[in-house]
Amino acid sequence: DLPAGGSIRFNDAGVTTTNLVESPVAGLRSSYGGALDAVRSATGSLADGASIEMATVARSVEGIVDSSVQQSGAALLLATVKSHDEYTYFHSVNVCIMAIALGRLLGLEKSALVPIGVGSLLHDIGKIAVSAKVLQHPGRLDDAMWKEIQLHPQEGAQAILAAGGPGHELAATIAFEHHARFDGSGYPAVARRARPHLFSRLVAVSDTYDAITTRRSYRRAETPNRALSVLLGHIGGSYDPDLVRAFIKMMGVYPPGSVLELQSGVTVLVTHMEEEQEIEAHAVIVKGSDGVALSSPEPVTVRLEDVVAQVLPEVAGVDPAALLEKIAQHVKT
Structure with missing residues (x-):
């Protein structure tokens, strides 16, 4: 011990x-x-x-x-x-x-x-x-x-x-x-x-x-x-x-599971950040700029300078737990 x-x-x-x-x-x-x-x-x-x-x-x-x-x-x-x-x-x-x-x-x-x-x-x-x-x-x-x-x-x-x-x-x-x-x-x-x-x-x-x-x-x-x-x-x-x-x-700066609103108007869910890479986060887009939820989350690399706010999932109208299996399709191997 x-x-x-x-x-x-x-x-x-x-x-x-x-x-x-x-x-x-x-x-x-x-x-x-x-x-x-x-x-x-x-x-x-x-x-x-x-x-x-x-x-x-x-x-x-x-x-x-x-x-x-x-x-x-x-x-x-x-x-x-x-x-x-x-x-x-x-x-x-x-x-x-x-x-x-x-x-x-x-x-x-x-x-x-x-x-x-x-x-x-x-x-x-x-x-x-x-x-x-x-x-x-x-x-x-x-x-x-x-x-x-x-x-x-x-x-x-x-x-x-x-x-x-x-x-x-x-x-x-x-x-x-x-x-x-x-x-x-x-x-x-x-x-x-x-x-x-x-x-x-x-x-x-x-x-x-x-x-x-x-x-x-x-x-x-x-x-x-x-x-x-x-x-x-x-x-x-x-x-x-x-x-x-x-x-x-x-x-990371934005831990896995973080919900972020971007300057483009889209909402993303963070999956991970690379070690030694503190200016970008790997995420999936869960809501488009029109505020409509995507039926299939899309992978995206987010520059931290483009983040407007980190919000609670319920405030953003996002249910991460319900999306988990779809998110897993984009998890890095």
Whole structure:
């Protein structure tokens, strides 16, 4: 295992963002569905007073890792094209995919990626102990609600430790520390002599990005650029500066799934940006200059100087999830 306060060389394995979009998502959907089933099953087991089947969770994560190695860009696009059903489950899988992608970009081997994936898939499992009233509260939490929500990291860690199995200690550490913050100012409040574990810091970045960019019943989603700005604004405090910079390098100026309005009047959905190429984005046109949706999205290279605005999909009248299979036809191989 890497040391809790460890650091790693950026891109040590030579993984580049050039191959972040490689091939259609059909195979990945199976892996994604398997991970959804695993986190649903784990949550159901805890609700019934049983233990988490860690072997099942690990197998589902191995499927994502294996698929991501071959189709890393498609995996990242799948994670950033939002579905608004069953937030907790989809959020957990999205965080898992992004954390694994970031780990690969940083040069981590599969032996490290699987524990990262298991921990990220189960990072919010402790919310089973938090009331729905608190989880769905639309406004500022009162003191009692805040204390209740702060219990979920330790509840999750305890459930994972009780389940046992290979890698359960690292997974429990991630669940326990994903809100600890880089400077230790988060929760649970414990006496810390070192930074949160490297894997916990990595998952915290992915967790925040997905939470900000996903619509909830009590608040709207923010744009990917806004999420990246939040991460940048809290480096050194809430988030590891090196990991935030690596995450932004991975996602690009306009991350996969971004909806952009161009000077020409067309609306595009970003699929990826080339590494070392910060002035262009690869995208598909989803609405013409007349505002009419295209029946078949057309691939296009977008110069960033031509971007008028980044908008939320619902504002643009675009449903990226419904377009995913058509978009996959234009995913770079």
